Each structure stands twice: as C-alpha cells, then as structure tokens.
Amino acid sequence: MTGAQSGAARTGGRRVPPPRPAPGLELPPARVPAGPADGDDITDGLKTPYWSVHDGASAKASVGEILGRLPQILRQVGTLAWRADRRNTLLVVVLQLASAAMAAFGLVASVGVLRELFGTGPTPDRVRAALPQLLLVVGLLSLRALLEAGVAAAEAKLTPKIRVALESEFYDLAARVRLEAVEDPDWHDTVHRASDKGLYYARQIVGNVVALAAAALDIIGTASVLTVLHPLLILMLPLSVLPVGAAAVRAARDRFHSHMRWNAMQRRLRVFTWLLLDQDSAAELRSTASQGALLSEYRRIAERIAAEETRLGVSAARINLAGRAVGGLGAGLTYAALCLMLLDGWIPLAVGAGAVLALQTGRTSLTTFVNLAHLVFENALWVSDLLTVQSHCRTRLPRTGGLTAPEAVKEIRLDEVSFSYPGKDAPALDGVTLTLKAGETVAFVGVNGSGKSTCSKLIAGLYDPTAGTVSWNGADAQHLDPLSLQRRVSMVLQQPAHFPFTALANITVSRGSITDADPEAAHRAATASGADQVIASLPDAWTTLLSKRFRGGQQLSAGQWAKIAVARGLYKQAPVLLLDEPTASMDPRAEHAVYQAVLQGPRLPGQITVLISHRLASVRGCDTIYVFDSGRITESGTHQELMDLDASYAAMFRLQASGYRTADSGPDAPSDRARLPG
Numbered sequence: 001m002t003g004a005q006s007g008a009a010r011t012g013g014r015r016v017p018p019p020r021p022a023p024g025l026e027l028p029p030a031r032v033p034a035g036p037a038d039g040d041d042i043t044d045g046l047k048t049p050y051w052s053v054h055d056g057a058s059a060k061a062s063v064g065e066i067l068g069r070l071p072q073i074l075r076q077v078g079t080l081a082w083r084a085d086r087r088n089t090l091l092v093v094v095l096q097l098a099s100a101a102m103a104a105f106g107l108v109a110s111v112g113v114l115r116e117l118f119g120t121g122p123t124p125d126r127v128r129a130a131l132p133q134l135l136l137v138v139g140l141l142s143l144r145a146l147l148e149a150g151v152a153a154a155e156a157k158l159t160p161k162i163r164v165a166l167e168s169e170f171y172d173l174a175a176r177v178r179l180e181a182v183e184d185p186d187w188h189d190t191v192h193r194a195s196d197k198g199l200y201y202a203r204q205i206v207g208n209v210v211a212l213a214a215a216a217l218d219i220i221g222t223a224s225v226l227t228v229l230h231p232l233l234i235l236m237l238p239l240s241v242l243p244v245g246a247a248a249v250r251a252a253r254d255r256f257h258s259h260m261r262w263n264a265m266q267r268r269l270r271v272f273t274w275l276l277l278d279q280d281s282a283a284e285l286r287s288t289a290s291q292g293a294l295l296s297e298y299r300r301i302a303e304r305i306a307a308e309e310t311r312l313g314v315s316a317a318r319i320n321l322a323g324r325a326v327g328g329l330g331a332g333l334t335y336a337a338l339c340l341m342l343l344d345g346w347i348p349l350a351v352g353a354g355a356v357l358a359l360q361t362g363r364t365s366l367t368t369f370v371n372l373a374h375l376v377f378e379n380a381l382w383v384s385d386l387l388t389v390q391s392h393c394r395t396r397l398p399r400t401g402g403l404t405a406p407e408a409v410k411e412i413r414l415d416e417v418s419f420s421y422p423g424k425d426a427p428a429l430d431g432v433t434l435t436l437k438a439g440e441t442v443a444f445v446g447v448n449g450s451g452k453s454t455c456s457k458l459i460a461g462l463y464d465p466t467a468g469t470v471s472w473n474g475a476d477a478q479h480l481d482p483l484s485l486q487r488r489v490s491m492v493l494q495q496p497a498h499f500p501f502t503a504l505a506n507i508t509v510s511r512g513s514i515t516d517a518d519p520e521a522a523h524r525a526a527t528a529s530g531a532d533q534v535i536a537s538l539p540d541a542w543t544t545l546l547s548k549r550f551r552g553g554q555q556l557s558a559g560q561w562a563k564i565a566v567a568r569g570l571y572k573q574a575p576v577l578l579l580d581e582p583t584a585s586m587d588p589r590a591e592h593a594v595y596q597a598v599l600q601g602p603r604l605p606g607q608i609t610v611l612i613s614h615r616l617a618s619v620r621g622c623d624t625i626y627v628f629d630s631g632r633i634t635e636s637g638t639h640q641e642l643m644d645l646d647a648s649y650a651a652m653f654r655l656q657a658s659g660y661r662t663a664d665s666g667p668d669a670p671s672d673r674a675r676l677p678g
C-alpha cells in the first residue's frame with residue numbers, strides 16, 4: 001500500500017477518509033477518583049434517583065403541613081377503599097369507631113373500679129363492690145379485642161382488593177400508552193416509580209391510615225374521659241402528651257433522615273456489588289482481572305457505611321434519651337399538677353388515679369399517632385404519584401374509534417412527513433415523501449441515525465407525524481382506528497423482544513395469543529426464517545421455555561432470537577411487513593435464507609415489504625431503495641439506477657463490496673449473497 005493509500009479505504013477508485021479525532025478533545029487525566037475521597041460525604045455526586053424522590057419527605061415537611069394533609073389523605077384512601085369494596089370499608093369504619101368507644105368506656109369503667117377500691121370500708125367489701133365494674137372492664141376490653149379482630153379481618157379483605165384494582169388499572173393504562181410516551185426517559189422513570197413505590201405504598205397506606213385513625217380516636221376518647229372526670233383535667237392532656245409528641249416527632253424525623261442517607265450510601269455500594277455479580281460484566285471483569293480494583297472500592301465504601309451506621313445508632317440513642325427526659329419532665333409536671341388538685345380537694349383520689357391511667361394511654365396513642373402520621377404523609381405522596389401517573393397515562397392513550405384500516409392495502413403514502421422525538425430539537429424525519437405500492441418490496445438504507453427505523457414506525461402507526469400525513473389507500477392514518485391498523489402491520493424490530501415464553505408462544509404472540517397456535521402457519525414461518533432448526537434443537541422443541549429464569553428453560557444466542565423474531569413477523573401474515581435489520585446478528589447463511597424467503601419466497605398476495613438493512617448486497621433486488629440521510633430521503637431508485645447515479649448509495653455499496661473483492665473480480669460484481677453456497 002502506498003503512503004497516499006495507507007490512511008483511507010479505496011472503493012471503486014474513490015477514497016473514503018479515515019475517522020478524524022473530535023476537534024478540541026484534550027488528553028484525559030492520568031488519575032481519576034473512583035468515588036468521593038475519604039473525608040468527603042459519601043452520598044455526594046449521587047443523583048436523587050427517580051424511585052427515591054419522595055423518600056424522607058415527611059422529615060422535611062412541617063408538623064402543620066403533615067397534619068394539614070391528613071384529611072385529604074383520609075378522603076383519598078377512603079375513596080379508593082369505597083370503590084374497591086363498600087361493605088368492608090363500612091365495616092372497618094364502624095368497627096374501628098366501636099373499638100375506640102369500647103376503649104373510652106373501658107377507661108371510665110376502670111375509674112369506677114378505682115373509685116370503689118379507694119372508697120371507705122373494709123378491704124374485702126371494697127373489692128366486692130368493685131367487682132361488677134371490674135367485670136365490666138374485662139367485658140369491654142374483650143369486646144374491644146373482638147372489634148379489633150373484626151377490623152383486621154375486614155382490612156384483610158379490603159386491602160388486596162384495593163391493590164388488585166389499583167394494579168390492574170395501572171398496568172392496563174401503562175401498557176397501552178402510545179409508543180412515544182413509553183420512549184420518553186422521564187416517562188420511564190415515573191411509570192417505574194409508580195409501579196415499584198406507588199403500588200407498594202398503596203398497599204401499606206390502608207393499614208397505616210386505619211391504625212392512624214385508631215390512634216386519633218383513642219386520643220379523642222382519652223380527652224373525653226378526662227373531661228368527664230373533671231373539666232380541668234383536660235388541661236393535663238397537652239401538658240402530659242405534648243413533650244412526648246415533640247420527642248416522637250424529632251425521633252421520627254431522624255429515622256426518616258437516617259433511612260435516606262443509608263439508602264444513598266447503599267446505592268453507591270450496590271454499583272460495585274452489582275458489577276461484581278452481574279452476568280454481563282463477568283467475562284470482561286475476568287479477562288481484565290479488574291475484580292481487585294472494584295473490590296477495594298467496595299471495601300472502602302462498606303467501611304464508610306459501617307462507620308456511618310455506628311454514628312447513626314449512637315445519635316438515635318441520644319435522641320431517644322433526650323425524648324425520654326422531655327417526656328419524663330412532662331409526666332413530672334402533670335403529676336405535680338394532679339397532686340395539687342388532690343391536695344386542694346378538687347378531685348378525689350380515685351379520679352386522680354384514673355386520670356393517671358388515662359394520661360398514660362393518651363401518651364402511648366400520641367406517640368403512635370406521630371409515627372403513623374409521618375408514615376402516612378410519605379405513603380400518600382407515593383400514592384398521589386401513582387394516581388397522577390394514571391391520569392397522565394389516560395392523556396397519552398392511543399385514539400379510539402375511527403375508520404377500520406383497509407384489509408387490502410393498495411398504497412401507503414407518506415407526504416412531507418416530519419417527526420421529532422419528545423425532548424429532541426432535531427427532527428428524526430424531515431419532510432419525507434414516498435409511496436409504497438401493493439406487492440412491492442422496498443429497502444431503507446442509510447447511515448446510523450438517519451431515520452430509517454423512525455420512518456418504519458410511522459408507517460406502522462406507532463408514531464403520529466409531527467407534520468405531513470401518512471395515508472392508507474388515500475385515508476389519513478390518523479383517522480383510522482389504531483388497533484385495526486396495527487393488525488395490518490407486522491414488524492420485526494432491530495432488537496426483538498425475548499419473551500420468556502415457549503418457542504411456540506414467542507411466534508404466536510404476533511397474532512395476540514400466547515396459548516393458541518395455527519400449527520401449519522407457525523411451521524411455515526419457522527421454516528422460512530430458519531427458526532425451524534433452532535426449535536428442532538431445543539429439548540422440548542416448540543414447547544421449550546426460552547428463558548433461563550424457568551426450570552428447563554433455554555438460553556438462545558442473539559442470532560437464534562433473531563430467527564424466532566422473523567418467524568414471529570411472518571406468522572402474523574399481515575399485508576404490511578416491516579423488517580428492521582432483522583438479520584444483523586445472524587450468520588451469513590441464515591441472513592441469506594431470510595432474505596431469500598422474504599424477497600423470493602411465497603408471500604401474501606399484494607403484501608408490502610419494507611426491509612431496513614446496512615448490508616446493501618442483501619437489498620439490491622428490492623423494487624425501490626430509499627437512501628436516508630439526516631431524516632431526509634436523498635436518493636431513491638432501483639439498485640442499478642442508484643449505481644448509475646453514482647452518489648452516496650454507490651459509494652456505500654462499493655465500500656462494502658471492496659471488503660469481498662478478490663483480485664480478479666470487478667468493482668461492484670461481488671456480494672456476500674453471491675458467495676454463499678446453495
């Protein structure tokens with residue numbers, strides 16, 4: 001090779017320049033840190049992940065905000081419950097109210113017992129006098145236990161129903177939204193957050209709201225009992241419970257903060273543990289022997305987490321102690337006030353003892369209330385998030401109704417069609433005009449990112465154009481019923497889905513079923529695509545599960561999956577067949593067989609076939625070849641016309657052909673197809 005030739009490939013006498021370095025790119029640094037330095041915050045540099053946006057929200061909200069949101073949350077949960085199961089919702093409410101009433105009556109009866117016990121007369125007489133009240137207390141407490149069991153049983157029936165209703169509605173909506181919504185990265189985040197967190201907390205919130213309501217009712221019950229005992233005693237309640245409440249708020253916030261921090265640290269650690277265990281990175285880690293580097297970073301983070309855990313534990317113990325001291329102070333003040341009331345004869349001893357009992361109950365209920373209020377506040381944010389995503393889904397569903405797409409597709413026309421992906425300024429398609437006629441096989445070729453796949457998705461009705469029209473037999477596709485249109489199109493995608501179903505179901509799914517098959521059509525499709533040999537080699541042939549996640553499941557190679565995907569596309573027998581680089585991962589013989597089947601094999605009468613491929617030799621037999629560049633069609637015609645045009649298609653073709661050329665062959669004579677045996 002001469003010096004002039006050394007930096008460039010030669011194609012039919014033209015030279016294709018070698019790649020140039022990006023302008024202005026400097027040399028990289030000699031050392032980069034693997035993570036935050038030892039003195040730095042280990043959570044620095046971590047983006048708040050989409051699934052964590054509401055974590056710790058209750059620790060940031062004020063008490064007023066939390067209390068202010070509770071009625072709305074109660075309404076929201078009540079509506080969900082009412083919609084899911086009216087009977088059990090009513091049961092929960094009624095039984096919970098009755099249970100709170102039993103608790104209050106139990107307290108009053110307990111004061112009655114104390115009154116008798118602290119009365120005058122010999123002890124046996126006092127005990128005898130107290131017995132009926134004592135039996136009443138036992139009866140009321142037993143009744144309360146029964147009522148609480150009833151609440152738990154009704155809740156156990158109600159919660160799964162709410163979950164199933166919410167889940168079904170959510171998955172039904174999310175699975176049907178239009179493709180451009182699904183491909184929006186923000187959409188992906190919100191939907192996954194709703195699925196992982198929203199649905200999880202929707203399950204938790206019912207139980208938590210019921211427990212919160214129970215705690216609130218107990219506080220109300222306690223306040224009522226104190227008022228009945230002596231109106232002044234109601235003043236004791238805030239004195240006794242507020243310090244406990246403040247300590248509980250502080251402890252709850254600290255817990256939520258710690259949880260957030262711990263989560264963030266664990267996420268940094270998981271980056272490394274995941275890489276160490278992951279199947280995809282296993283081969284490279286071993287071949288580069290870089291496990292040691294990853295393990296040392298793992299140890300560094302793990303040690304920081306251990307130190308942080310100790311710090312958090314000690315801090316929690318301190319807050320606990322402070323909380324108890326404040327609570328004790330409150331209790332001390334209450335008892336001092338009670339003593340004064342007793343000494344001045346405002347209340348009898350029995351009432352004083354009853355008040356102590358009631359205040360003790362009130363303190364416990366308030367601590368429970370504070371903890372649950374924080375929890376419910378945070379749960380509700382996730383549930384609201386889920387409900388917002390659901391309503392958002394409703395706005396992004398495909399149109400319904402419209403004309404039924406024609407069964408016999410005579411012509412599909414794209415007229416000045418443009419399309420931009422959400423959030424992208426540059427259009428992926430920019431004024432594309434082309435006509436596909438019944439019975440034609442056309443090819444879309446062009447460099448990466450030039451808009452070929454996007455164009456095929458617009459033809460399939462998966463996207464609506466942002467400008468211009470796609471029409472079927474003269475009717476605007478946007479006026480056609482999307483479902484009927486999708487039934488007329490079969491798409492084989494560049495990265496086909498690997499359904500964890502049987503081999504047969506992986507094929508029949510294109511007709512919307514994973515249980516029923518047309519055996520002859522499935523066999524024909526598998527034979528044409530080359531999937532027949534793949535399936536025949538599987539232990540249970542058609543019924544082999546294609547997923548290692550199941551017992552007896554099998555793992556296929558990328559090329560084998562591609563054959564299954566082509567079979568799936570052919571099995572649908574749709575009037576429009578779109579093949580988006582289906583053979584990229586196939587071996588040359590398999591690729592050749594697929595193109596033979598598509599281009600020359602039996603096909604549906606009038607079927608329109610679109611092939612997208614980078615291997616130009618494979619599509620040279622197509623009726624029309626469209627060359628895409630930056631979202632536009634820059635050339636079109638038959639292979640020969642484009643070769644005669646001698647523009648970019650001809651240059652690309654010669655470049656590929658040069659890789660196969662032997663010393664004695666002409667510039668555009670050879671092709672990989674021509675060289676294949678048989």
Ligand SMILES: Nc1ncnc2c1ncn2[C@@H]1O[C@H](COP(=O)(O)OP(=O)(O)OP(=O)(O)O)[C@@H](O)[C@H]1O
Pocket residue numbers: 183421422424428446447448449450451452453454455494628
């Ligand atoms: N889902 C998507 N969201 C945002 N942008 C996208 C999406 N899919 C494609 N694009 C962008 O649209 C442009 C056209 O992409 P398209 O996949 O249609 O090209 P292509 O010609 O099929 O490329 P390739 O040969 O690599 O398959 C590219 O700039 C690409 O980055």
